Amino acid sequence: MTDSTFAELNLSDTILQGLTDMGFEEPTPVQAKCIPTLLNKRDVVGQAQTGTGKTAAFGIPVVQQTDVSVSEVQTIIMCPTRELAIQVTGELIKIGKHLDGLHVLPVYGGQSIGRQIKALKRGAHIVVGTPGRTIDHLRRGTLKLDHLQRVVFDEADEMLNMGFRDDMEQILSYADQPVQTVMFSATMSRGIRKIMKRYMDQPQTIAIERKKVTAPNIEQYAVEVRDSVRTEAIGRFMDINDFKLALVFCNTKRKTEKVSRELQSRGYATDFINGDLNQNQRDRVMSKFRSGAIDVLVGTDVAARGLDIDDIEAVFNYDIPQDPEYYVHRIGRTGRAGRSGMAITFTTKRKKKQLRSIEKQIKNRLNPLGLPSVADVQQSRVAGVMDKLVEDLEKGSLRPFIEQIESFDDDRFTTIEIAAALLKKATSETASASDAPAQGAKKYDDSAMIKMFFNVGKKHNVYPGDLVGAIAGESKVPGNVIGNIDIFPRHSFVDIPGKHVDKVINAMNRNRVKGKKVRVNVA
Ligand SMILES: Nc1ncnc2c1ncn2[C@@H]1O[C@H](COP(=O)(O)OP(=O)(O)OP(=O)(O)O)[C@@H](O)[C@H]1O
Numbered sequence: 001m002t003d004s005t006f007a008e009l010n011l012s013d014t015i016l017q018g019l020t021d022m023g024f025e026e027p028t029p030v031q032a033k034c035i036p037t038l039l040n041k042r043d044v045v046g047q048a049q050t051g052t053g054k055t056a057a058f059g060i061p062v063v064q065q066t067d068v069s070v071s072e073v074q075t076i077i078m079c080p081t082r083e084l085a086i087q088v089t090g091e092l093i094k095i096g097k098h099l100d101g102l103h104v105l106p107v108y109g110g111q112s113i114g115r116q117i118k119a120l121k122r123g124a125h126i127v128v129g130t131p132g133r134t135i136d137h138l139r140r141g142t143l144k145l146d147h148l149q150r151v152v153f154d155e156a157d158e159m160l161n162m163g164f165r166d167d168m169e170q171i172l173s174y175a176d177q178p179v180q181t182v183m184f185s186a187t188m189s190r191g192i193r194k195i196m197k198r199y200m201d202q203p204q205t206i207a208i209e210r211k212k213v214t215a216p217n218i219e220q221y222a223v224e225v226r227d228s229v230r231t232e233a234i235g236r237f238m239d240i241n242d243f244k245l246a247l248v249f250c251n252t253k254r255k256t257e258k259v260s261r262e263l264q265s266r267g268y269a270t271d272f273i274n275g276d277l278n279q280n281q282r283d284r285v286m287s288k289f290r291s292g293a294i295d296v297l298v299g300t301d302v303a304a305r306g307l308d309i310d311d312i313e314a315v316f317n318y319d320i321p322q323d324p325e326y327y328v329h330r331i332g333r334t335g336r337a338g339r340s341g342m343a344i345t346f347t348t349k350r351k352k353k354q355l356r357s358i359e360k361q362i363k364n365r366l367n368p369l370g371l372p373s374v375a376d377v378q379q380s381r382v383a384g385v386m387d388k389l390v391e392d393l394e395k396g397s398l399r400p401f402i403e404q405i406e407s408f409d410d411d412r413f414t415t416i417e418i419a420a421a422l423l424k425k426a427t428s429e430t431a432s433a434s435d436a437p438a439q440g441a442k443k444y445d446d447s448a449m450i451k452m453f454f455n456v457g458k459k460h461n462v463y464p465g466d467l468v469g470a471i472a473g474e475s476k477v478p479g480n481v482i483g484n485i486d487i488f489p490r491h492s493f494v495d496i497p498g499k500h501v502d503k504v505i506n507a508m509n510r511n512r513v514k515g516k517k518v519r520v521n522v523a
């Protein structure tokens, strides 16, 4: 952080109050530098690493300079994706929480245009939009820029790269009066900065210079594995590190669905996001991820820029991104606001060149990291259980259990053996579905057992060839009569004797997976 305070930046009391409510104690470096310059109405090119508070760096002066008594659009903020427009709107509303009558309106494709037109008629002070829909409103005359004072381009290099350049020009051309033009991003090559300056009037460049373009608190690793092992690897890394939320990036839309399905069949709560989903689906997936209802999100680069979700502890590059800038933004979804994060990029010998070129451009080497073995995963599970045991021991109140162990009247076992058996049981109860064999595996168990995995309360798609099974009976005791399928928690495993397979399949067909073709592999 910096030595300055928000109070020193000439901010109104209402804004200071909003920032306090947000838990912002002091400005980040990019905020300390940009806020005064933006309040002076200068054009600004702002560059700072991912997760360092660029949104508030432009958001605070935008809100402060809004005259709520004038019911007209005074600021347009452009974002490359819908999710980002929604998020930035949310942050501005929080900053202006105590500014009575402030209207911030997100405007993006996929949402009813009629509703947006009505909202614009009612009067919005700040519009946060994606280019296509914003231009649509400009052409229809439903968005008027007579009172426009500033335009902010978040992820500005992306806007210029993605062929949004015409869009930018158009938007700027709709205002007759000179407007303050502001561009922000974590990545800005010299070439891009040059282009930006064409749209600006003596812009001040504010770059928070750091040795590296990537955020400092992200540990970056390269893991060399065969392509077919990547999903298994994600599972093992998830288990060994117990990540709260993780984001997996693929280079194609099709792969996001496939990888998500593979992870799901390994017992993880996952979903995918890409540009083919409709807006409702996209909103639903994002809110599930933000609320922790799913713990792994698999996405294309639509999820690479700007998204700010606190608990993302790891980013996986299932595919190496096509360009180094995207590497920076993808891994920047973790390690935000001073938190730490882990970025794991899968590679093979053949892809070394691709990786080197990214390393060269980001001026950073990725540390080589091996795939955790099954034994490693098991060991970390034991360590996790032991930690919890120590917690319980410290808490005390174990008397009733001590008495039970004391009355356990079997000379054949020592106390240590009993403890070991309990530990074995506890660790197998936390075992994750990633222990399950890969999809399509024929033989996976040395006994005539099937293993299965499903998530609690989740609807599952089952595909031909998927490895499936079910818990036997309500008591969760293998071999009991199977009346219905008990969907059990992610971190548990149950063995079912092979002779019950038919009953399992019948029960599954009656319940969750009705109508789907199911193949159960029995060793
Ligand atoms: N002054 C502050 N004090 C504490 N937290 C802050 C402060 N400013 C911003 N944050 C928090 O830091 C996180 C990252 O901020 P933000 O999303 O603006 O990053 P960014 O620089 O735009 O990153 P990206 O390049 O990925 O878009 C957010 O959760 C935000 O609320």
Ligand SMILES: [Mg+2]
Residues within 6 Å of the ligand: 054, 055, 154, 306
């Ligand atoms: Mg941002």
